[in-house]
Amino acid sequence: MLEIPCWIYYAIRENVSQRRNVKSIFSIFQKGLQKTATSISRSIGGILTGKEAWNESTYEKLKAALIGADFGVSASTRIVNDLKDRYDRGIIKTTDDIMETARNDIVAMLNRKRIDASLKEGSLNVILIVGVNGSGKTTTAGKLAYLWKNDGKTVMLAACDTFRAAAVEQLKLWAKKTDCHVISSNSGADPSSVAFDAMQSAMAKKYDFLILDTAGRQHTRKGLMEELSKMRRVISKVHPEAPHAVWLTIDASMGTNALIQAKEFLGTAGVTGLILTKLDGTGKGGIVVAIQEEYNLPVIFVGLGEQPEDLQPFDPEMFAKALFESRHA
Ligand SMILES: Nc1nc2c(ncn2[C@@H]2O[C@H](COP(=O)(O)OP(=O)(O)OP(=O)(O)O)[C@@H](O)[C@H]2O)c(=O)[nH]1
Numbered sequence: 393m394l395e396i397p398c399w400i401y402y403a404i405r406e407n408v409s410q411r412r413n414v415k416s417i418f419s420i421f422q423k424g425l426q427k428t429a430t431s432i433s434r435s436i437g438g439i440l441t442g443k444e445a446w447n448e449s450t451y452e453k454l455k456a457a458l459i460g461a462d463f464g465v466s467a468s469t470r471i472v473n474d475l476k477d478r479y480d481r482g483i484i485k486t487t488d489d490i491m492e493t494a495r496n497d498i499v500a501m502l503n504r505k506r507i508d509a510s511l512k513e514g515s516l517n518v519i520l521i522v523g524v525n526g527s528g529k530t531t532t533a534g535k536l537a538y539l540w541k542n543d544g545k546t547v548m549l550a551a552c553d554t555f556r557a558a559a560v561e562q563l564k565l566w567a568k569k570t571d572c573h574v575i576s577s578n579s580g581a582d583p584s585s586v587a588f589d590a591m592q593s594a595m596a597k598k599y600d601f602l603i604l605d606t607a608g609r610q611h612t613r614k615g616l617m618e619e620l621s622k623m624r625r626v627i628s629k630v631h632p633e634a635p636h637a638v639w640l641t642i643d644a645s646m647g648t649n650a651l652i653q654a655k656e657f658l659g660t661a662g663v664t665g666l667i668l669t670k671l672d673g674t675g676k677g678g679i680v681v682a683i684q685e686e687y688n689l690p691v692i693f694v695g696l697g698e699q700p701e702d703l704q705p706f707d708p709e710m711f712a713k714a715l716f717e718s719r720h721a
Pocket residue numbers: 523524525526527528529530531532553559606607608609641669670671672673694695696697698
């Protein structure tokens with residue numbers, strides 16, 4: 393089973409009891425994944441036209457439909473092989489059966505990945521948010537602050553993107569919206585010095601969470617990637633266990649480029665988990681599966697829309713159910 397740290401679930405389940413329920417969380421997944429779900433149901437729905445027997449062409453079309461939604465060759469092949477096996481054994485025969493099999497296979501694949509649940513309740517958790525330009529780092533930092541504040545936790549934000557003045561203002565807006573303290577400096581300051589100040593302040597004031605927003609950087613820019621390593625070193629000098637998590641935000645519409653980004657950041661920034669953003673804006677949400685299959689990196693959160701509550705802890709069951717609904721029936 394995927395071991396999501398229990399505090400993440402607490403964060404969301406507590407919210408649930410106060411304001412929402414599992415059904416409405418599922419509706420966020422459903423709405424956010426609508427484009428991918430529609431593209432899947434269109435492409436798979438048209439494959440079985442009559443009562444004819446399934447053949448190689450059926451399987452090729454099924455595989456192409458899955459690859460078209462960015463599930464990746466490996467996951468798509470596994471699902472199609474499973475479909476073939478089940479059809480040959482007479483267990484399945486309809487489009488509904490295809491959807492159900494794919495749904496179950498995907499849940500099984502996603503649940504196979506384990507994560508190091510090293511984040512704790514009752515002490516400071518330092519989260520470093522990294523990623524390429526425009527991938528959703530600042531918005532995600534703000535949405536995480538929103539989520540944890542609603543759970544009654546104390547959250548500090550640190551504007552370590554000192555590259556763009558607008559970035560500090562953007563984070564300050566989130567701090568205001570979520571009623572969180574923000575540490576910032578002048579534009580052009582060393583991001584590591586902002587991180588250092590924020591670390592000292594969050595520790596002294598016994599915050600539950602410190603979320604560090606960083607500047608966007610292309611994974612190909614060596615100097616900027618080394619800047620991240622320096623930040624990590626400075627942070628760990630203040631607290632040997634920090635950062636407790638390094639989360640890479642990836643724009644879900646990036647396709648295979650997302651896989652390349654993940655690889656580079658994994659190497660230099662010590663990424664411990666992924667946040668797939670903007671899933672609502674793409675018909676290729678299968679990338680969530682492809683990226684977990686390719687690297688042993690768990691998807692921790694998914695961005696399913698523009699609203700603060702649209703950042704959700706990743707739930708394989710809800711994800712697969714939202715994608716493989718039998719809408720055509
Ligand atoms: N629809 C949608 N939009 C999102 C999501 N996450 C982020 N965005 C939008 O994506 C755009 C870029 O987000 P930012 O948070 O500024 O990205 P960033 O990585 O901080 O950008 P830089 O700091 O410039 O590297 C903004 O317009 C956000 O509103 C999401 O899950 N869904």
